[in-house]
Amino acid sequence: MARHMPRSVSFGSRTIVIYHIVSKLADFHAPRALTMTPILRYQPSANIAQLRESATIAVSAKAKALKAAGRQIIDLGAGEPDFDTPSFINEAAAKAVQNGATRYTATEGILPLREAIAAQANATYKGADRVLAGDIVVSTGSKQSLFNACFTLFGPGDEVLIPVPSWTSYFEMVELARATVVPVAGEALRGFKVTAAQLAKAATPRTKGLMLNSPVNPTGSVYDEAELRSILDLASERGWWVLCDEIYQRIAYTSASAPGAFDVATTRDNLIVINGVAKAYAMTGWRIGWTISQPAVAKAMTAFQSHTTSNPAAVSQHAALAAMTRTAEADAAIAAMVSQFRARRDSAMAILRQDPRIEVVAPDGAFYLFIRAPKTASGEDAGSAFAAKLLDQASVAVVPGSAFLTPDWIRASYAAEQSEVDEAMRRIVAAYASPA
């Protein structure tokens, strides 16, 4: 006979009753009422009660599901280069595995990789406090680097300035750290780039930091050196942490590399520069990102990471090491990829500009087009309405701007075949012209 042994376990103020079932084969025939296990109803913890699913990943998942069901979808929702990792990187990784790179490494990453990252930073950073390997923490993608930084620097009662639009995960990460998001809206006319004056206006005595991303996802805007300098100067004056996310730095159309914090900063004690291999080297699946910060912050993030994921995959670190040190091959691969992105951008912009009513941010970096959606009758969430129309009627998947706190816009990625991007743009122009 089944024995139900209720036990209660206390977690703080909550008590959970656990039914322990000791069953034998014969018990399957026992009366149902006796053998039913009560279902523990799931309630999201206070930590994630406000968490929203990533809208960008949701769009990609929906597009993939429609494709699997037989629909011909042009998926412009993706946030990853549609190129393969350069083969010299794959080969270096395979060799590293054969040579035994299959074990745990130091939590903060292998020393040669951190030295290569430091050397690259010092090539532009001219401050007295040179970047050392000990200032670097390598993580499982720059997403984890950003989360490590948010979680170790911000907490309850802190306010964090986030330019709007910004990549969807910033809002969630700051909230997961139980800090308060303070959105700072950019102006469409300036490609949505925020100014030091706008940030100063939004600040309060509780402002603890700022998220800064250039080239920007979702607009493709690039902050120039003067714009970056004035924001970093303000942050230094006010004692704010600045999380500079430079993951799209090498995907830039006016110079080989978009300006970064180290091009303009003279000190870096309040800077956390985040970068990684995902976008520049078409290595999204390898999951390697990093932070460069002052040593005390690096130490705190290492301790945090040691209790969550430990080191990023050893093989991926060796792949990243090849990408960072075999610069001639890497630069050639990046140049080839960027020239294709540029051609697609130019062609897509030319198609969109055939209809002068279509407002689109002219992108100088990354691989996104940020397009204002036609107005809805209700005046609300035009971006979601237009994204739904594009998917249902034109079989084009894009991300609604609400994911970036700009509900009147949509984001279309041009990380897809040129012919597909062009066709999608023609469909967007047609959908724009046709009534809802």
Ligand SMILES: Cc1ncc(COP(=O)(O)O)c(C=O)c1O
């Ligand atoms: C602005 C921005 N930062 C960080 C990331 C995360 O990149 P990773 O693949 O290195 O985690 C993304 C990915 O889309 C991004 O758009």
